Amino acid sequence: MGAIKVTIWNEFQHEKQHDEVKKVYPNGIHEAIAEYMREQPDMEVKTATLDEPEHGLTEEVLADTDVLMWWGHMAHDKVKDEIVDRVQTRVLDGMGLIVMHSGHMSKIFRRMMGTSCGLTWREAAEKERLWVVNPNHEITRDLGQYIELEHTEMYGEVFDIPEPDELLFVSWFQGGEVFRSGAVWHRGRGKIFYFRPGHETFPIYFNPEIRQVLANGVRWAKFNGNTNTVGINVCPNVKPIEKLPEAK
Amino acid sequence: MGAIKVTIWNEFQHEKQHDEVKKVYPNGIHEAIAEYMREQPDMEVKTATLDEPEHGLTEEVLADTDVLMWWGHMAHDKVKDEIVDRVQTRVLDGMGLIVMHSGHMSKIFRRMMGTSCGLTWREAAEKERLWVVNPNHEITRDLGQYIELEHTEMYGEVFDIPEPDELLFVSWFQGGEVFRSGAVWHRGRGKIFYFRPGHETFPIYFNPEIRQVLANGVRWAKFNGNTNTVGINVCPNVKPIEKLPEAK
Amino acid sequence: MGAIKVTIWNEFQHEKQHDEVKKVYPNGIHEAIAEYMREQPDMEVKTATLDEPEHGLTEEVLADTDVLMWWGHMAHDKVKDEIVDRVQTRVLDGMGLIVMHSGHMSKIFRRMMGTSCGLTWREAAEKERLWVVNPNHEITRDLGQYIELEHTEMYGEVFDIPEPDELLFVSWFQGGEVFRSGAVWHRGRGKIFYFRPGHETFPIYFNPEIRQVLANGVRWAKFNGNTNTVGINVCPNVKPIEKLPEAK
Amino acid sequence: MGAIKVTIWNEFQHEKQHDEVKKVYPNGIHEAIAEYMREQPDMEVKTATLDEPEHGLTEEVLADTDVLMWWGHMAHDKVKDEIVDRVQTRVLDGMGLIVMHSGHMSKIFRRMMGTSCGLTWREAAEKERLWVVNPNHEITRDLGQYIELEHTEMYGEVFDIPEPDELLFVSWFQGGEVFRSGAVWHRGRGKIFYFRPGHETFPIYFNPEIRQVLANGVRWAKFNGNTNTVGINVCPNVKPIEKLPEAK
Numbered sequence: 001m002g003a004i005k006v007t008i009w010n011e012f013q014h015e016k017q018h019d020e021v022k023k024v025y026p027n028g029i030h031e032a033i034a035e036y037m038r039e040q041p042d043m044e045v046k047t048a049t050l051d052e053p054e055h056g057l058t059e060e061v062l063a064d065t066d067v068l069m070w071w072g073h074m075a076h077d078k079v080k081d082e083i084v085d086r087v088q089t090r091v092l093d094g095m096g097l098i099v100m101h102s103g104h105m106s107k108i109f110r111r112m113m114g115t116s117c118g119l120t121w122r123e124a125a126e127k128e129r130l131w132v133v134n135p136n137h138e139i140t141r142d143l144g145q146y147i148e149l150e151h152t153e154m155y156g157e158v159f160d161i162p163e164p165d166e167l168l169f170v171s172w173f174q175g176g177e178v179f180r181s182g183a184v185w186h187r188g189r190g191k192i193f194y195f196r197p198g199h200e201t202f203p204i205y206f207n208p209e210i211r212q213v214l215a216n217g218v219r220w221a222k223f224n225g226n227t228n229t230v231g232i233n234v235c236p237n238v239k240p241i242e243k244l245p246e247a248k
Numbered sequence: 249m250g251a252i253k254v255t256i257w258n259e260f261q262h263e264k265q266h267d268e269v270k271k272v273y274p275n276g277i278h279e280a281i282a283e284y285m286r287e288q289p290d291m292e293v294k295t296a297t298l299d300e301p302e303h304g305l306t307e308e309v310l311a312d313t314d315v316l317m318w319w320g321h322m323a324h325d326k327v328k329d330e331i332v333d334r335v336q337t338r339v340l341d342g343m344g345l346i347v348m349h350s351g352h353m354s355k356i357f358r359r360m361m362g363t364s365c366g367l368t369w370r371e372a373a374e375k376e377r378l379w380v381v382n383p384n385h386e387i388t389r390d391l392g393q394y395i396e397l398e399h400t401e402m403y404g405e406v407f408d409i410p411e412p413d414e415l416l417f418v419s420w421f422q423g424g425e426v427f428r429s430g431a432v433w434h435r436g437r438g439k440i441f442y443f444r445p446g447h448e449t450f451p452i453y454f455n456p457e458i459r460q461v462l463a464n465g466v467r468w469a470k471f472n473g474n475t476n477t478v479g480i481n482v483c484p485n486v487k488p489i490e491k492l493p494e495a496k
Numbered sequence: 497m498g499a500i501k502v503t504i505w506n507e508f509q510h511e512k513q514h515d516e517v518k519k520v521y522p523n524g525i526h527e528a529i530a531e532y533m534r535e536q537p538d539m540e541v542k543t544a545t546l547d548e549p550e551h552g553l554t555e556e557v558l559a560d561t562d563v564l565m566w567w568g569h570m571a572h573d574k575v576k577d578e579i580v581d582r583v584q585t586r587v588l589d590g591m592g593l594i595v596m597h598s599g600h601m602s603k604i605f606r607r608m609m610g611t612s613c614g615l616t617w618r619e620a621a622e623k624e625r626l627w628v629v630n631p632n633h634e635i636t637r638d639l640g641q642y643i644e645l646e647h648t649e650m651y652g653e654v655f656d657i658p659e660p661d662e663l664l665f666v667s668w669f670q671g672g673e674v675f676r677s678g679a680v681w682h683r684g685r686g687k688i689f690y691f692r693p694g695h696e697t698f699p700i701y702f703n704p705e706i707r708q709v710l711a712n713g714v715r716w717a718k719f720n721g722n723t724n725t726v727g728i729n730v731c732p733n734v735k736p737i738e739k740l741p742e743a744k
Numbered sequence: 745m746g747a748i749k750v751t752i753w754n755e756f757q758h759e760k761q762h763d764e765v766k767k768v769y770p771n772g773i774h775e776a777i778a779e780y781m782r783e784q785p786d787m788e789v790k791t792a793t794l795d796e797p798e799h800g801l802t803e804e805v806l807a808d809t810d811v812l813m814w815w816g817h818m819a820h821d822k823v824k825d826e827i828v829d830r831v832q833t834r835v836l837d838g839m840g841l842i843v844m845h846s847g848h849m850s851k852i853f854r855r856m857m858g859t860s861c862g863l864t865w866r867e868a869a870e871k872e873r874l875w876v877v878n879p880n881h882e883i884t885r886d887l888g889q890y891i892e893l894e895h896t897e898m899y900g901e902v903f904d905i906p907e908p909d910e911l912l913f914v915s916w917f918q919g920g921e922v923f924r925s926g927a928v929w930h931r932g933r934g935k936i937f938y939f940r941p942g943h944e945t946f947p948i949y950f951n952p953e954i955r956q957v958l959a960n961g962v963r964w965a966k967f968n969g970n971t972n973t974v975g976i977n978v979c980p981n982v983k984p985i986e987k988l989p990e991a992k
Contacts, residue, residue: 092364092408094880105483112362115435116340118479120486129985131653131674135970136838136930144972145654156486157627157666158479158641160340160436163413165909166659166930170666170674174986175488178627178666178674186880186910187363188408226884229876231366231406235353238368238404240423241873342632377737379901379922383722384590384682392724393902405875405914406889413661414682414907418914418922422738426875426914426922434632434662474636477628489625490670588860588904601979610856611931612836614975616982652982654975656836656932661907671984683859684904727862727902731849734864734900736919 003044004222007065008034009057011072011079012049014200021200029071029198032205033214040215050075055083062086067096067221069214072106073200079107088112092188092232096221098214101198104159109194112187113161119179120156126174128152130181130197134168139182139193139216147209153199155179161194171196182213188232189225193217251292252470255313256281257305259320259327260297262448269448277319277446280453281462288463298323303331310334315344315469317462320354321448327355336360340436340480344469346462349446352407357442360435361409367427368404374422376400378429378445382416387430387441387464395457401447403427409442419444430461436480437473441465499540500718503561504529505553507568507575508545510696517696525567525694528701529710536711546571551579558582563592563717565710568602569696575603584608588684588728592717594710597694600655605690608683609657615675616652622670624648626677626693630664635678635689635712643705649695651675657690667692678709684728685721689713747788748966751809752778753801755816755823756793758944765944773815773942776949777958784959794819799827806830811840811965813958816850817944823851832856836932836976840965842958845942848903853938856931857905863923864900870918872896874925874941878912883926883937883960891953897943899923905938915940926957932976933969937961 010030014021025032030047037045046065048056050072062068068087072079084107091097091112099109104117130147132140147169156177162185169182181196195213198204205211230236258278262269273280278295285293294313296304298320310316316335320327332355339345339360347357352365378395380388395417404425410433417430429444443461446452453459478484506526510517521528526543533541542561544552546568558564564583568575580603587593587608595605600613626643628636643665652673658681665678677692691709694700701707726732754774758765769776774791781789790809792800794816806812812831816823828851835841835856843853848861874891876884891913900921906929913926925940939957942948949955974980 088362089364114336114360114362116337116481118481118483120479120484122486122488124488124492126488126492129672129674132970132973133653133655133676134659134930135654135973135976136933136935136967137970138968140970140973141968143970145974154488156479157629158477158631159629160480162410162433162435163630163662165411167663170653170676172668172672172674174490175492176490176625176668178625178629178668180629180666185410186878187410189880191880223880224882224885226876226879226881226887228888229406229879229884230889231368231404232408232879233364233366235366236368238370240370240372240374240402242422242424244372244374244423377920377922380722380725381901381903381924382682382907383725383728383902384685384687384719385722386720388722388725389720391722393726405877406879407877411878411910415911418901418924420916420920420922424873424916426873426916428877428914434630437632439632471632472634472637474628474631474633474639476640477631477636478641480631584858585860608858610832610858612833612977614977614979616975616980618982618984620984620988622984622988650984652975654973656976658906658929658931659909670986671988672986681906683906725902727864727900728904729860729862731862732864734866736866736868736870736898738918738920740868740870740919 003042004218005044005064005066006037006069006218007046007048007061008069009048009071011075012051013075014073024201024203029200029205033069036211037215037218043218050078055079057083057087059086062090062095065095066223067098067218069098069100070103070106070108071100071198073102076106084108084111089233091190094189094223096190096223097192098217098221099194101196104194112192115162116160118160122154122175124154124175125151126154129172130169131172132168133170134166137166137168138220139168139213141216142212143209149197149204149207151202152197155196189223191221193221251290252466253292253312253314254285254317254466255294255296255309256317257296257319259323260299261323262321272449272451277453281317284459285463291466298326303327305331305335307334310338310343313343314471315346315466317346317348318351318354318356319348319446321350324354332356332359337481339438342437342471344438344471345440346465346469347442349444352442360440363410364408366408370402370423372402372423373399374402377420378417379420380416381418382414385414385416386468387416387461389464390460391457397445397452397455399450400445403444437471439469441469499538500714501540501560501562502533502565502714503542503544503557504565505544505567507571508547509571510569520697520699525701529565532707533711539714546574551575553579553583555582558586558591561591562719563594563714565594565596566599566602566604567596567694569598572602580604580607585729587686590685590719592686592719593688594713594717595690597692600690608688611658612656614656618650618671620650620671621647622650625668626665627668628664629666630662633662633664634716635664635709637712638708639705645693645700645703647698648693651692685719687717689717747786748962749788749808749810750781750813750962751790751792751805752813753792753815755819756795757819758817768945768947773949777813780955781959787962794822799823801827801831803830806834806839809839810967811842811962813842813844814847814850814852815844815942817846820850828852828855833977835934838933838967840934840967841936842961842965843938845940848938856936859906860904862904866898866919868898868919869895870898873916874913875916876912877914878910881910881912882964883912883957885960886956887953893941893948893951895946896941899940933967935965937965
């Protein structure tokens with residue numbers, strides 16, 4: 001089996017505009033994640049960002065991507081609808097999609113979910129503890145009972161998402177809230193994983209456990225299903241298989 | 249408890265343009281459905297169609313609608329995106345949505361599902377049998393083991409939808425196919441029911457069992473949940489409930 | 497529509513044996529719950545306890561019950577298997593089941609779930625906050641964003657249950673844990689609701705919000721589905737509907 | 745990664761008692777399946793049958809099994825409850841379970857589902873077509889749009905099972921019925937796959953596509969999750985992680 005082709009997309013705006021963010025992620029959030037994924041012997045890593053032509057997500061790039069990772073925050077609205085259409089079509093056709101943190105408000109995540117993806121939030125550098133609630137799932141592999149993050153942004157319920165196919169993580173926050181922090185869905189032939197942790201001013205993507213979850217997510221999200229069925233992204237007229245009675 | 253306010257939306261194009269359709273549904277598909285719903289003592293019925301201003305779906309109409317029924321086929325693309333946005337927001341806020349037959353390709357259904365909603369199809373006036381697979385659900389109430397339709401259009405799998413919250417009906421077709429013909433999902437505060445039967449040239453919406461299912465669907469889809477939560481269609485910044493440690 | 501027939505089952509052992517419990521629930525936990533349910537104009541209330549013949553759950557009582565509520569803790573093993581069989585059969589046939597607090601380890605709940613229903617726990621009279629995560633569901637009706645309980649026993653994840661059909665509440669605990677505190681499943685024609693709060697020495701079942709949730713649960717759990725299907729609790733041989741080819 | 749340890753369990757009664765069955769499966773159904781699995785380079789295969797001590801399912805055998813396959817029909821009641829307990833505990837702890845055909849009425853399947861697992865059935869050697877409804881899932885890999893079986897026993901709805909985590913196959917039968925023929929659930933750390941085809945007098949387990957599905961099922965069902973969580977098969981008392989306020 002060939003390597004998993006991972007494309008890490010980052011809007012890459014905060015890191016150019018805000019010194020505080022630049023200090024944490026000097027090469028961008030995408031490079032912090034790519035650094036770890038490149039160490040994985042079973043992965044081949046590309047990156048893409050908002051300011052590139054077609055946001056770096058050409059037909060060729062997507063065709064050559066098994067799993068797309070997505071980080072965005074301040075520029076969700078700058079992502080062109082035609083690129084969102086293209087990514088959606090490719091996900092339905094089998095590309096995995098991993099949406100991280102503030103990506104919950106991205107056009108592509110809202111498109112795939114059909115909901116507003118709203119939530120409540122607070123920046124108070126408080127403690128978070130992500131509890132594993134589904135030890136059956138390979139995304140939770142090699143973790144303990146929970147992941148603890150000393151300082152994070154808080155996300156609270158109601159998180160406006162469809163009922164997950166499987167709920168993997170639930171977060172506890174010091175300020176009193178809970179959040180469904182890790183969940184998976186399938187859409188068409190594609191698998192989708194949302195994972196909450198991550199922020200532009202906390203060094204979350206250097207945390208070894210968070211990186212482990214993301215690598216597990218990539219391995220899980222790679223398509224391994226059936227390519228011979230019809231009905232995904234097409235609506236064909238078909239002949240009967242069984243003989244029908246003569247029309248009267 | 250007041251009456252359920254039902255708005256029946258029909259694109260109402262076939263019935264104006266094609267004599268064959270006009271013969272079956274002289275007042276439009278919406279009126280065939282409305283006729284039955286108006287007989288229900290617990291329902292108040294409105295209709296709306298594509299050619300009306302704002303497609304008949306003004307803010308006022310939607311605010312005054314508990315459950316919206318949707319039929320469309322040849323003019324899906326003529327529905328304005330801003331109206332689709334408006335309907336989606338209202339569904340997330342609690343309005344029920346019942347999508348019928350070829351409405352599977354409507355903008356609003358694809359928007360709520362996040363998938364292509366593709367399938368295979370054939371017009372051969374063949375027999376269909378809709379089996380109840382979930383006798384727990386109130387939408388299947390007062391039916392037998394199955395509903396039989398002598399002449400229908402065929403829809404076949406793969407039907408590109410998210411895994412339903414609950415699957416209610418599976419169809420058998422004479423020509424050899426099966427189809428997940430009735431399924432429900434919730435999105436935000438809203439409930440969604442997709443029901444396959446119905447076609448512009450078969451008199452499906454006069455069938456008493458089909459009408460029963462649609463009326464059951466309306467009763468089920470009416471919102472009866474929690475209006476005090478936040479996170480649906482909003483993303484507010486919130487204060488901690490528990491006292492946080494002093495920042496260092 | 498007639499009244500909902502509710503039977504509240506309590507093992508009723510702690511209240512007879514431990515003075516501390518007797519002080520909180522002098523007539524038993526079942527009577528604390530029954531007191532509130534009897535005030536509901538749409539409910540008719542019975543109680544049943546372990547020490548009665550057949551644990552108070554005769555064929556007659558179950559046949560006359562729409563929704564069974566279950567509280568047990570120290571005497572799970574004393575419940576006879578034949579009564580568990582009888583309750584399971586009746587649930588599959590359409591009786592609603594509401595399992596409360598330590599009832600998670602009851603024979604009937606483990607039977608219906610197929611899992612160990614294990615969890616972690618602690619008695620430290622700590623604060624709990626039950627967040628509504630599904631505002632669509634009628635069990636969450638008339639509540640705020642969350643229910644706060646000043647002093648409770650803690651239950652922590654992993655809670656060994658099947659993926660819920662719908663997850664309704666997630667708890668935050670002062671000591672650092674989270675828990676899926678409210679969830680629903682259907683099994684056969686029956687609806688099941690598990691609700692965490694409640695303990696023999698905390699007066700949880702006098703809390704107005706907890707009582708509201710339980711009454712909502714009873715209304716939701718009442719069967720309203722299809723009685724004409726076959727396959728639940730039977731496995732009949734059937735004739736073909738379509739004509740089959742001659743055997744060769 | 746080591747080989748997948750597969751144990752194929754068959755009650756092995758029909759093949760000893762009925763000449764017609766012996767002719768189709770001279771070495772037993774388990775050996776017909778084992779023959780194919782032994783050809784897989786990534787599998788190590790054992791078999792076990794009812795008449796062996798402890799039905800061949802000792803603690804040692806189960807501890808050394810990644811995935812257990814189950815076929816039974818006429819002797820479900822002869823399987824000892826203590827062995828069913830043992831298998832259930834091992835599934836919750838992470839062993840995969842594949843239940844085939846008439847195994848739907850086995851004690852272990854009914855135990856894991858919590859339902860009666862009833863259905864309707866007919867032996868008329870009619871045609872079946874198993875449609876893939878979830879092309880995302882690896883169990884459907886390398887198949888076409890459907891699998892066709894010329895002569896099979898019919899199983900019809902309502903199939904009394906919990907809502908599947910994912911529905912994979914729906915069958916069309918010549919006599920007019922449909923059936924949810926392939927579905928998966930997780931319970932505790934274990935994965936469960938039910939697959940309908942197979943019968944003692946039809947040579948279904950020699951069909952290359954059916955064998956492909958079963959091999960896909962074995963690969964999918966192997967545990968690949970989290971072993972560090974607690975709550976599965978245990979219910980431990982735990983200390984607070986966060987400091988609690990002083991008791992008053």
